[in-house]
Amino acid sequence: MPEPHRPVVLAVDDDPHVLRAIRRDLIRAYQGRYRVLTSGSGAEALEILDSLRDRNEEPALILSDQRMPELTGIELLAACADRFPSARRVLLTAYADTSVAIAAINEVRLDHYLVKPWDPPEERLYPVLDELLSDWQSGYEAPYGGITVIGQPFAPATHRVRDFLTRHRQPFKFTDAAEAAPDTPVTDLPVVQLPDGRRLVRPATSRLATELGLAMQTRHPHYDVAIVGAGPAGLAAAVYTSSEGLSTLLLEAYVPGGQAGSSSRIENYLGFPSGISGVELTSRAVSQARRFGVDLLSPVEAVRLRRDGRAGVLHLDDGKEISASTILLCPGLSYSRFDATGAERFEGAGIYYGATLSETTLCVGQHVWIVGGANSAGQAALHFAKHARHVTMLIRADGLEARMSQYLIDEIRRKDNIDVLTRTILVAADGGDRLESITLRDLSSGEERTEDAEYVFTFIGARPRTEWLDGTVVRDEHGFLLTGPDLGPRKGIEGWDLPREPLPLETSMPGVFVAGDARAKSIKRIASSVGEGAMAVAMIHRYRAEV
Incomplete structure (x- = not known):
């Protein structure tokens, strides 16, 4: 990019020797993509940041020493957060200050801390900064001719x-x-x-x-494994099947990542102490799957499933058919729709299902309404609180404790610009070409009132994307796919022709498995979906060995 548009990486340390060392290492790795700036004091660093803001430039990453006179590193990074909330913030500490750094992760939304010295940088510096900068880039809209x-x-x-x-x-x-x-x-x-x-x-x-070159073509007339749905479960399974030598086709009706891919911030997934966006996490998984040779078709939707001998055949919405020895169903969930009066008219015009990070820039300085009280709603509220003037959460329950993790509750309570309205539901939406107002009902008193509203993001439950499987494999009354022992004895399963009972993740159709949120009694967590995806691969191997 042209020089004025290279994002800034700023390093701050009052020790000249340390500052020279960090500048040297930053320039060596990032000079081509970023403009590396340094400062010897917190006050000077704030002047640099104010100057960047005046020129409509944005820092990507700020590294600051903790022990500095007048302004500590934590105080500086907190001030940086007010100026540039999306910039990644890293604290440089001595071993004696690690407890302070850990506390700062929650107090000032610190992204990471590094203990000095960081030699060798190839092992202890660059991997950390690469991850943070990649995460920042995923939400950065650079001025360019694209x-x-x-x-x-x-x-x-x-x-x-x-x-x-x-x-x-x-x-x-x-x-x-x-x-x-x-x-x-x-x-x-x-x-x-x-x-x-x-x-x-x-x-x-x-x-x-x-x-845009995002679509791929199938490379085989028949696959060992066809996976429907590229959410966490499908992506995990694709990585394992392909890495173990099975030809694998992964189908996705919209965008790889599923609901997880729309999450603004995931902070309780193992291995990411500072959190990671859903887009970044699933993007890495897609790259990993492709590296092992997975064929990914997206956007394409499976509309019917049938058997052809021992093979499964998927009919796609573009008229094509895909044949595979085994099928893994990971269709995931879709957000439930409002039953509020007039809400349907404003879908995509003020009412949005999920975090829809594409709308973040429109919400800057605005009032955002979040409907729902589970983790996804809490993550969205914290994300929009960085950009919006005010965020109001609407929940049916008496408090957030009913469905939300404690770490999110604690963060929400620390945010001055987030309000939580309990025992409150949205009953109507109104406006012209776009949403202009909503009607709220207090469940305790029954009273209703109207509020101005332009941005409403909803997280009110979800239903499985399994309608296309009706009459093909057994579902429960809510549409979730039954597997293994939940199907009952094999003698009572229509079409079951194997001498054994269905495997734990196997459906009523032999050789067709399920993993992730669409499975009945599944745990709706990313980690469990990834685990089920891996577990399904072991069962696919067992099935292939017996037929």
Whole structure:
């Protein structure tokens, strides 16, 4: 990128020898992509940051020593958070200060701490900074001549395109059509302008995937394993099957990652003490699967499943058929829709299901409403609190403790700009072309009131994406897929022709397995979905050995 647009990495330390060492190591690894700046004091560092803000520049990473006169590292990084909330913050400490650094992770949202000395940097410095910078880049929209989306800010069609590009980590610039193309008919919006000058008018996600080189083709007429759904369970299974030599096809109806991919911040997943965004976590998993040779088709949807001898055949929405020796179903969940009056009219035009990080830039300085009281709602509230003027959470229960992890509750309570309204539900939505107001009902008193609202993000439960399997494999009354002992004795399962009982993750159709949230009685956590994906691979091997 041109020099003015290189994001800044700022290092601060009052010890000249340490400052020279960190500057040397930063320049060696990052000079080509970032502008490395250094400062010998906290006060001077704040002046640099204020100067960057005045020039509309943004720091990607700030490293600060803890023990500095006048302004400690924690105090400096807290001030940095107020100026640039998305910048990654790292504290440089001595061994004696590690307890202070650990406490700062929660107190000032510190991203990481490094103990001096950090030699060799290839082992103790660069891996940490690479991860933080990669995470920062996933949400950074650099000024560049790349993809431009021209549309109406609150139009559902525009929202779908922006969400698709964001979750595929395709940087783009959004321009309001009222300013850039006022004469363009609404029916021709959004317009996606590609770097080579081509313009796509109201493109479907499949067309976008093709034009951007995201779509892949199948390489085999028949696969050892076909996996439906590229959420955590499907991605984990794909990594294991492909790494163990099985030809693997992974199908995804929208964007790899599932609901996990839309999470603004995941902080309780093993191995990421400072948290990681859902987009970053699933992007790494996709790269890992592709490295082992997985064929990934997206966006393409499975619409029917049938048997052909011992093989399974998937019918796709584009008319194609996929044959595989074994099938793993990981379709995941979709968010439940509001039953509030008028809510359906504003989907994608003020009411959004999930975190929809593509809308973050529109919410800067605004009032955001979050409906729901589980972990996903808490993560979204903390994410939007960094950008919005105010965040209000609406929950049915008497408090957050009913469904939310304690670490999220503690963080929410520390945020001055987050309010929690208990025993409150949203019963109506109103507005013109976009959402303008919502009606709330107090469940204790029954009283209703109307509030101005432009941004409502909902997390009100979910249902399995299994309608297309009705009549093919056994589901429970809620649509979740039954497996193993939950199916009952094999003699009572229609079509079961093996001399054994179904395996723990096997459906009523031999050789068809389930992993993740769509399985009946599954634990709705990323870690458990990943574990089930790996467990399903062991059962696939057992099935293949016996047939």
